[in-house]
Amino acid sequence: MRGPDRLAGELDEMSARLLEVAERGDPAAFAALYRHFGPRVRAYLLRAGGDIGRVDDILQETFSAVWRKAGQYDSRRASAATWIFAIARNRRIDAFRRDRRPEFDPEDPAFRPGPPPAGEEALATRERAEAVRAALAALSEEQREVLRLSFFEGESYAAIAVRLGIPLGTAKSRARLAFDRLRAELGAQREGLR
Amino acid sequence: MSKDKHVGDDLLLAYGAGTLDEATSLLVATHLALCPACRADLVLAEAIGGALIDSAEADLLPDATAPDAVFGDEAGSRGSAVAHAPPAPSGSFVLPQPLRAYAGGDAGELRWRAVGGGIRQFPLTTQGEGAVARLLSIPAGKAVPDHGHRGFEATMVLAGAFFDRGAWYRRGDVAIADASVVHRPVAGPEEDCICLAVTDARLQFLSPIPRLLQPFHGI
Numbered sequence: 001m002r003g004p005d006r007l008a009g010e011l012d013e014m015s016a017r018l019l020e021v022a023e024r025g026d027p028a029a030f031a032a033l034y035r036h037f038g039p040r041v042r043a044y045l046l047r048a049g050g051d052i053g054r055v056d057d058i059l060q061e062t063f064s065a066v067w068r069k070a071g072q073y074d075s076r077r078a079s080a081a082t083w084i085f086a087i088a089r090n091r092r093i094d095a096f097r098r099d100r101r102p103e104f105d106p107e108d109p110a111f112r113p114g115p116p117p118a119g120e121e122a123l124a125t126r127e128r129a130e131a132v133r134a135a136l137a138a139l140s141e142e143q144r145e146v147l148r149l150s151f152f153e154g155e156s157y158a159a160i161a162v163r164l165g166i167p168l169g170t171a172k173s174r175a176r177l178a179f180d181r182l183r184a185e186l187g188a189q190r191e192g193l194r
Numbered sequence: 195m196s197k198d199k200h201v202g203d204d205l206l207l208a209y210g211a212g213t214l215d216e217a218t219s220l221l222v223a224t225h226l227a228l229c230p231a232c233r234a235d236l237v238l239a240e241a242i243g244g245a246l247i248d249s250a251e252a253d254l255l256p257d258a259t260a261p262d263a264v265f266g267d268e269a270g271s272r273g274s275a276v277a278h279a280p281p282a283p284s285g286s287f288v289l290p291q292p293l294r295a296y297a298g299g300d301a302g303e304l305r306w307r308a309v310g311g312g313i314r315q316f317p318l319t320t321q322g323e324g325a326v327a328r329l330l331s332i333p334a335g336k337a338v339p340d341h342g343h344r345g346f347e348a349t350m351v352l353a354g355a356f357f358d359r360g361a362w363y364r365r366g367d368v369a370i371a372d373a374s375v376v377h378r379p380v381a382g383p384e385e386d387c388i389c390l391a392v393t394d395a396r397l398q399f400l401s402p403i404p405r406l407l408q409p410f411h412g413i
Contacts, residue, residue: 082243102296108294129245157204172204
């Protein structure tokens with residue numbers, strides 16, 4: 001079930017469902033999330049993973065984490081798709097790689113805080129998701145392919161360069177150009193933070 | 195910080211995609227702890243992953259299992275995992291997390307090893323192929339000998355400052371050098387410069403003297 005953009009509010013349907021899980025522990029909302037994202041996350045794990053036999057275990061771990069951590073979801077920062085992607089990515093790394101992906105700790109006294117999540121001037125989560133989709137669609141096929149191989153298939157730039165028969169620097173510069181495009185589409189909120 | 199003192203979009207994207215090796219991820223995560231602007235960009239990078247997951251091609255989609263079978267007993271445990279963290283230690287740290295955990299303490303508590311020229315290093319253990327991470331302490335006013343690279347080198351300042359190729363780098367700033375760069379970073383005059391260096395290939399020193407520094411690069 002593809003979330004038809006029915007809701008007139010700031011959230012897409014799936015982000016609204018995730019908030020219902022967060023606020024009320026609503027099992028029906030969780031079921032809706034699973035129906036939408038379960039197959040998609042499974043496709044991601046099959047593409048990016050190294051061990052097909054474990055994919056369903058990792059899928060289960062991912063959705064267990066979605067259920068347990070829903071209270072940490074901040075709909076001002078990310079859509080449900082983005083938040084669930086990050087959880088699935090971390091589970092995939094834990095399961096399929098020997099090395100780790102260290103993360104910063106916002107509770108650390110040495111952490112340098114930024115401005116609080118912006119108010120009206122920030123793009124609503126739904127608008128941002130639409131802008132990202134539009135920006136991805138506007139990329140060249142070559143740039144989109146580098147992003148797809150990175151994010152969906154979990155390939156390093158070195159592996160992408162080999163796969164596409166291009167120099168490493170070309171793989172990286174396609175990624176950078178694609179990201180520039182995306183940032184331009186989103187109005188460079190970053191500038192206000194410098 | 196200007197844009198070229200950040201980790202760079204290609205590293206940030208790879209960190210968001212989860213394709214970066216552990217040593218380089220450590221540098222990116224430590225920079226993120228000190229840089230709100232790059233944290234905002236990370237959210238943007240992860241939104242690419244979200245958009246790609248959301249639009250996964252239909253022919254890749256297997257039948258969904260019933261959600262009950264997926265989360266089963268987990269239903270009862272919701273919320274119980276939210277425990278209050280112990281109060282964070284107060285005081286200021288030179289090394290932010292996750293770097294401090296990798297080092298096993300803050301900069302003043304480490305068993306640094308002298309590697310010549312007054313420079314000291316502390317190697318960091320990371321898994322995976324390729325890149326290696328180490329902390330360097332360069333005495334105030336001293337230079338790291340001229341060196342080139344066969345590969346990539348990223349250096350992030352944690353205390354003090356260094357001057358490299360026409361610019362000052364201070365806490366949180368990242369200097370990136372690739373195979374085309376030969377450089378001679380110099381620590382600022384006020385205090386020793388502590389930095390995190392990640393390299394993905396051997397450094398190449400241009401004069402024989404710095405061969406004394408070979409242990410400095412752990413090779």
